[in-house]
Structures are given as C-alpha cells and as structure tokens.
Amino acid sequence: MKRFAAVVAYDGTDFFGFQVQPNQRTVQGVIEDALFKIHKQEVRTDAAGRTDTGVHGYGQVVAFNSSLDRLSAETMKDALNANLPADVYVRKVHEVGKDFSPRFHAKRRIYHYYILNTPEPDLFKRRYTWWFPYQLDIEKMRQGAKFLIGEHDFAAFRTGKDDRTTIRTITSIRILRLKKDVILFRVEGISFLRRMVRNIVGALVRVGTESLSPETVKLILESKDRSKLPSSAPPQGLVLYKVLFNEFET
Amino acid sequence: MKRFAAVVAYDGTDFFGFQVQPNQRTVQGVIEDALFKIHKQEVRTDAAGRTDTGVHGYGQVVAFNSSLDRLSAETMKDALNANLPADVYVRKVHEVGKDFSPRFHAKRRIYHYYILNTPEPDLFKRRYTWWFPYQLDIEKMRQGAKFLIGEHDFAAFRTGKDDRTTIRTITSIRILRLKKDVILFRVEGISFLRRMVRNIVGALVRVGTESLSPETVKLILESKDRSKLPSSAPPQGLVLYKVLFNEFET
Structure with missing residues (x-):
C-alpha cells in the first residue's frame, strides 16, 4: 500500500x-x-x-x-x-x-482573492474575479487588515457554526494592486473558519470605499458577533492558492 | 426610427x-x-x-x-x-x-488568437487559449506569415464553400510573446473567409515547431487547395477583437 x-x-x-x-x-x-x-x-x-x-x-x-x-x-x-x-x-x-x-499536517494555508476594479465588467474574467467598479483606498484597507493579524477569536468573521473553537491565527494579509485594475488580497494563516476569507475581504472592501473606518474592523473582531459584519465577498474571486507542508514542496 | x-x-x-x-x-x-x-x-x-x-x-x-x-x-x-x-x-x-x-461598411477586421505556451495546462485559461506545450520558433512563424500579407486567393485557407470569391486582403499579421508564456497572433484584414484565421494559425504553428518550413506557407497558398493545409487551430483561442469603421470609434 x-x-x-x-x-x-x-x-x-x-x-x-x-x-x-x-x-x-x-x-x-x-x-x-x-x-x-x-x-x-x-x-x-x-x-x-x-x-x-x-x-x-x-x-x-x-x-x-x-x-x-x-x-x-x-x-x-x-x-x-x-x-x-x-x-x-x-x-x-x-x-x-x-x-x-x-x-x-498543513503548516500554512494561503488564499488569494481577486477584485477586478474597473469601470466596465470584463466577461473573460467574470468567473475568477469580483467585479467591483468603485474606487478603493488600498492604504485604508491595509490599515484595517492589520487588526486581524495574529491569534484572535474570529467568531464575527465566520459563517455557520460547525467549528468547535473560533480562535484562529492569521500570519499575514497583503493587499496588492496588480496591473492597475486587479486587486489581490493574499491571506495567509494556519487554518480558517468557514467563509472567513470572504468575510474579511467583504469587510475590507467597505473600508476601501470609506463606508467603514479601518478601526471598525477592530470593533467587529472584538464584538465576536457576526451580525455586525458587512456582507461577504462573492465566491468566484477566491482561490485556495497554496498549502504548505514540511513533507514536500507544493 | x-x-x-x-x-x-x-x-x-x-x-x-x-x-x-x-x-x-x-x-x-x-x-x-x-x-x-x-x-x-x-x-x-x-x-x-x-x-x-x-x-x-x-x-x-x-x-x-x-x-x-x-x-x-x-x-x-x-x-x-x-x-x-x-x-x-x-x-x-x-x-x-x-x-x-x-x-x-467595416474598413478593417482584427482577430486575436492566443496560445498558452507552457509545459503544464492552466485551467483558468482553458476557455480562452489554445494550450500548446511544445516549443515555438516565433521568428520562423513571422517568416511564414509574411507570405500571407496582401491580396491573395486564400482558397487553401478556407473551410466550407459559402463564399463566392476567395480573394481576400490581409493587411498585417503580428506575432508577439506576451508575459513569456502567452503567444498572441494579431491578424488584421479587410474581411476573412470562414475559419481563415484558425487555418492560418494552425499552419503557422506547424512552422513554429519546424514540422513545416516558412516557405511551405507560400506553397500552400499558391496551391489553392485546402487538402494541403495542416489542421485548424481550435476555436477557444480566437477572439473577434475589433472592427474599424469610419462612422464611429469601436
């Protein structure tokens, strides 16, 4: 065997x-x-x-x-x-x-989330990006993301109830503008709750449009209450990009 | 009205x-x-x-x-x-x-054909590219393409028989390597026969792999015989990219 x-x-x-x-x-x-x-x-x-x-x-x-x-x-x-x-x-x-x-045995999980940030939609990217035509302030989103780094109770960022503990560790969130019109969220952590990455992106985008302040992300996290959370980012922008192991190179 | x-x-x-x-x-x-x-x-x-x-x-x-x-x-x-x-x-x-x-009233039609030239396929590009894992000599393909520029009888490059005349004018063929692993064929002409662009790309790719010499493209063209033609490139790599008019900007 x-x-x-x-x-x-x-x-x-x-x-x-x-x-x-x-x-x-x-x-x-x-x-x-x-x-x-x-x-x-x-x-x-x-x-x-x-x-x-x-x-x-x-x-x-x-x-x-x-x-x-x-x-x-x-x-x-x-x-x-x-x-x-x-x-x-x-x-x-x-x-x-x-x-x-x-x-x-997974040491680290990396998710990518792609936003297409253009005034007009692009048919050929519709299956792999979230088309979001409004202006996003990358610096503000990075400020909001900082509050999520480290070990926290992410109860407010979960959807569903199937996890015993809601404590998780996020090791980094990088937000990059690729080729001017694509924004990549690279979220790295040990493990994640259900819909956690999409919920994080959904909240950070509201920070990017300035409908929430960066500090509100901290308040949402501390509330441990998902009814405080803005809506989730849609699924098609998300990719389980990489899982790291000691046993082999992925 | x-x-x-x-x-x-x-x-x-x-x-x-x-x-x-x-x-x-x-x-x-x-x-x-x-x-x-x-x-x-x-x-x-x-x-x-x-x-x-x-x-x-x-x-x-x-x-x-x-x-x-x-x-x-x-x-x-x-x-x-x-x-x-x-x-x-x-x-x-x-x-x-x-x-x-x-x-x-169309003055010019521009087609793009995309080849994904990587050893491994890419799922996320499969609908919009032809995955072709073998090495392609761009310079040889450009030499082959030169024989097609201008007004010619393209009978050898047509599929089907619905066109009265098979004389067409190609104004340019540009072959570019984008981002290292994508090859773009940009074919510009006044009008095209059925499957003509895919048949041209199919022939040029055989020149790129050196299974045909660039000069064979000239012989195929002059033969006016489509039984001489290598197989057509698959449809998913092709885009009707732009049509030019005097009346407005497209």
Missing part, C-alpha cells in the same frame, strides 16, 4: 463545492470517480481544506491510499489527469508516509 | 456560434431576445462578422433599428445589458445613419 498527496487545481464554477455530497457534482466526487476508474475499487480521499460552491483551487492538497504499488507518483499524476474532467487538473503527486494528513 | 450600432463582447464557450439558428443558443439569438424584451416586438440585427462555436467576441459590431426614438445610445446600452445573460456584454452603443451596415 502506498499513500499519495496530489496538488490539485480546479475551476470551481461548475462544482457544488469541494466536499463529496450525494447527487451533486463536487471536486472531491470527480477525483474519487477518477481514482475508482484507476483502481477498480473505491478510494477515499482527505483534503487540506474545503472550498464552497464557486470557489477555486490552485494548490488544494488531496491524499489517498493506493493498492497499486507499482505506480510511481508521476504515473499516478498522469493516470489521474487522463480520468479527470477539463475543470480539474492534478499539478503534482508526491508519495507520502502512511500517516500523512493534509488537514492536520 | 433610430438606428444603433452596438459594440459587443461575448464569451463564446456556451454558444453555438454567433448567427441565429433555430433551437440553438446563439449570441445573435440572445441579443435579439434582449431587444424583443426592450421593444415588445421583434428586432432584427446585422453583424460585422460571424464567429463559429466556441469563438469569442470583444469588438463584434451589431446594428439594429429601434422604434424607441426617445432612447439615447447610452440608455440603449444599459437596457441591453440589463436584459442580456452574463456571457454577453454591450461595451458601447452608437447612433448611426439609416443605411449603416456593419458588414459592408
């Missing part, structure tokens, strides 16, 4: 999120279908993170056991890509130890 | 080409549906060019008459966008003279 970790990119547009669900097209579902075709038996997978409907993956990490001991990591990559639909692509496969857990 | 010309962008992925066809989702069909909702009656449209299934538009020009004399061009633009699906966007609307024909 071998254990593999696959680094997986996917276009979330046509998926009902990452996690397997009955009668829904999910990313994990099509990966397990591909593994079934390769192994002629069911193969279960674990992943570094779940992503919601419409959210994309570039560096999702998915681990599974394989009875096909003769297959190298490289051959497994090719076999998976031969059996996956056009909107999922396995970028790398690594052989890992028997106990490897993408969820618990 | 007013006459308008709309500059239209569309993502060709989910359309069965531009031209109206019964029981198919076409770009012209959804534009005429939007015009029907606005006018409460059928409105027919003329366009500068047809595009095949999967081909995109950025600067397609569509003209129509409107009985809504009170609507300004700007209001017509907003009304159209309010009634169009997410994959079609009207970038501009101009009021034009009664006799304006986007097909016959």
